Amino acid sequence: xxxxxxxxxxxxxxxxxxxxxxxxxxxxxxxxxxxxxxxxxxxxxxxxxxxxxxxxxxxxxxxxxxxxxxxxxxxxxxxxxxxxxxxxxxxxxxxxxxxxxxxxxxxxxxxxxxxxxxxxxxxxxxxxxxxxxxxxxxxxxxxxxxxxxxxxxxx
Amino acid sequence: xxxxxxxxxxxxxxxxxxxxxxxxxxxxxxxxxxxxxxxxxxxxxxxxxxxxxxxxxxxxxxxxxxxxxxxxxxxxxxxxxxxxxxxxxxxxxxxxxxxxxxxxxxxxxxxxxxxxxxxxxxxxxxxxxxxxxxxxxxxxxxxxxxxxxxxxxxx
DNA sequence: CTTGTTTAGTGCGACATCGTACTATATAGA
DNA sequence: TCTATATAGTACGATGTCGCACTAAACAAG
Numbered sequence: 001x002x003x004x005x006x007x008x009x010x011x012x013x014x015x016x017x018x019x020x021x022x023x024x025x026x027x028x029x030x031x032x033x034x035x036x037x038x039x040x041x042x043x044x045x046x047x048x049x050x051x052x053x054x055x056x057x058x059x060x061x062x063x064x065x066x067x068x069x070x071x072x073x074x075x076x077x078x079x080x081x082x083x084x085x086x087x088x089x090x091x092x093x094x095x096x097x098x099x100x101x102x103x104x105x106x107x108x109x110x111x112x113x114x115x116x117x118x119x120x121x122x123x124x125x126x127x128x129x130x131x132x133x134x135x136x137x138x139x140x141x142x143x144x145x146x147x148x149x150x151x152x153x154x155x
Numbered sequence: 156x157x158x159x160x161x162x163x164x165x166x167x168x169x170x171x172x173x174x175x176x177x178x179x180x181x182x183x184x185x186x187x188x189x190x191x192x193x194x195x196x197x198x199x200x201x202x203x204x205x206x207x208x209x210x211x212x213x214x215x216x217x218x219x220x221x222x223x224x225x226x227x228x229x230x231x232x233x234x235x236x237x238x239x240x241x242x243x244x245x246x247x248x249x250x251x252x253x254x255x256x257x258x259x260x261x262x263x264x265x266x267x268x269x270x271x272x273x274x275x276x277x278x279x280x281x282x283x284x285x286x287x288x289x290x291x292x293x294x295x296x297x298x299x300x301x302x303x304x305x306x307x308x309x310x
Numbered sequence: 311c312t313t314g315t316t317t318a319g320t321g322c323g324a325c326a327t328c329g330t331a332c333t334a335t336a337t338a339g340a
Numbered sequence: 341t342c343t344a345t346a347t348a349g350t351a352c353g354a355t356g357t358c359g360c361a362c363t364a365a366a367c368a369a370g
Contacts, residue, residue: 022302026298027179030175099364133170137170144177153281
């Protein structure tokens with residue numbers, strides 16, 4: 001991927017760099033595809049937050065979500081406000097902390113998340129004959145380990 | 156990663172979805188890290204274009220780059236103008252086509268690309284003891300195959 | 311209780327992304 | 341050649357990202 005004129009990095013480092021490069025390209029391609037399936041100006045980031053709340057439970061604060069997604073709190077605040085404007089979540093005051101607001105899913109929010117998954121389904125169906133769940137399962141442990149390392153290395 | 160209440164997807168599809176989710180998280184973490192190493196308001200996107208031009212040769216058009224990076228031409232035009240403003244590339248008229256402009260690297264551009272790689276080096280060094288080039292090499296073939304499939308499936 | 315510090319969220323401004331519409335050039339067909 | 345279509349790039353506006361500064365609430369020290 002990189003050539004021998006890259007003197008800034010050792011061969012080992014180049015391989016890691018190439019890995020991140022490959023991951024970045026796949027992320028770009030898949031994000032573009034997914035984004036094209038979403039409606040009403042909903043972004044992949046909106047969906048990600050919705051998905052997180054459905055899977056891991058709502059009642060989180062924007063700050064918590066910002067840390068979970070590793071984005072600045074101002075960005076997450078904006079994303080959550082976008083969800084609220086679309087009626088997919090409500091922001092309830094936290095009785096335990098007057099500063100914080102709890103992000104609560106609405107029924108429309110849960111339904112929208114299902115709709116998004118369903119909208120993605122044809123693409124996943126089309127992909128499976130070329131790249132099976134077994135292929136994916138071979139990659140997941142290594143990627144999971146890489147994610148954990150990166151996740152722990154920040155702070 | 157997903158739980159049994161996701162009725163929109165089959166188990167096989169959920170595994171693929173989980174793979175893209177994992178890739179997205181790693182991309183987010185690594186991009187944030189890399190971005191923090193760049194100076195002068197240079198974005199990862201700026202670096203990516205610079206890196207592409209160094210590795211695969213300059214004299215490309217913005218349109219070509221837009222397709223290579225799978226972003227709209229207006230986005231790439233803006234990115235290239237950012238590089239031009241910083242003196243990292245020049246835009247030369249294409250003698251063969253009056254509509255097109257050729258993106259040419261300057262010496263400062265090549266040097267900046269080296270600087271960026273060097274700025275990333277400590278992070279890669281710190282990562283290698285925990286995630287080796289061998290680990291990365293195990294993932295690269297599968298990811299490369301996935302990228303090719305996604306790359307061909309668009310159009 | 312009082313005061314200094316920390317924390318969740320927002321307002322604002324700078325810049326990035328990207329869809330639409332437009333201009334200038336190129337190209338194919340009659 | 342003349343005309344219709346296609347293409348590279350830009351102008352512009354809407355929205356997303358995010359750093360900085362600020363407010364309100366919580367908390368710790370005395």
